[in-house]
Amino acid sequence: KAKLGDDLHLRPLARTDLQRNHLAVLSVLTSTPNLTPAQYSQAFDTLRSCPNTYYTVVIVAKATDSIVGVGSIFMEQKFTRNLGRVGHIEDIAVDKNVQGRKLGLRVIEALTGISESMGCYKTILNCSDHNIPFYEKCGFEKKENEMARYH
Ligand code: ACO
Numbered sequence: 001k002a003k004l005g006d007d008l009h010l011r012p013l014a015r016t017d018l019q020r021n022h023l024a025v026l027s028v029l030t031s032t033p034n035l036t037p038a039q040y041s042q043a044f045d046t047l048r049s050c051p052n053t054y055y056t057v058v059i060v061a062k063a064t065d066s067i068v069g070v071g072s073i074f075m076e077q078k079f080t081r082n083l084g085r086v087g088h089i090e091d092i093a094v095d096k097n098v099q100g101r102k103l104g105l106r107v108i109e110a111l112t113g114i115s116e117s118m119g120c121y122k123t124i125l126n127c128s129d130h131n132i133p134f135y136e137k138c139g140f141e142k143k144e145n146e147m148a149r150y151h
Pocket of ligand 1: 028089093100102103126127128134
């Protein structure tokens with residue numbers, strides 16, 4: 001298992017993490033909105049209102065109390081597979097200044113751990129070709145194709 005340095009802490013997302021750079025870290029993935037603290041906590045509460053479904057973990061730099069890594073997973077309830085569940089990983093991001101220090105790997109381990117403990121029979125995600133080696137290092141293998149239709 002990857003180890004976190006003593007200067008870092010991994011924990012669930014908190015309702016007040018807007019002030020700890022959460023959206024700035026996500027901006028390595030895509031454009032992020034300028035939310036007010038009220039809008040942010042409302043979105044947080046919306047996710048929380050679906051019990052046992054949405055989980056986000058963050059890695060926090062203790063010295064600055066700011067987020068440097070983040071990742072999410074949500075649980076899909078199926079009728080097939082004897083009412084099985086699938087974990088879907090989304091929005092993995094590590095601050096550019098600390099990429100390559102195994103924080104991404106640590107986030108993925110935490111999320112797959114949640115998925116397993118929730119009884120999911122598999123954990124899946126979509127990624128670009130250049131991230132395939134990273135996810136292979138995390139124990140994933142390439143399966144089938146992603147299809148998308150934007151609205
Ligand atoms: N190509 C080859 N190997 C890679 C790559 C890559 N692009 N990225 C990481 N690795 C390897 C590392 O070298 C390391 O290998 P090692 O164990 O042999 O040393 C291993 O994968 C683990 O890497 P980490 O240090 O944990 O990677 P990092 O902390 O930099 O996080 C991440 C990887 C999340 C992809 C980060 O670079 C990032 O935030 N990129 C921009 C945003 C992004 O693309 N996010 C993923 C989108 S897909 C999704 O969200 C489902």
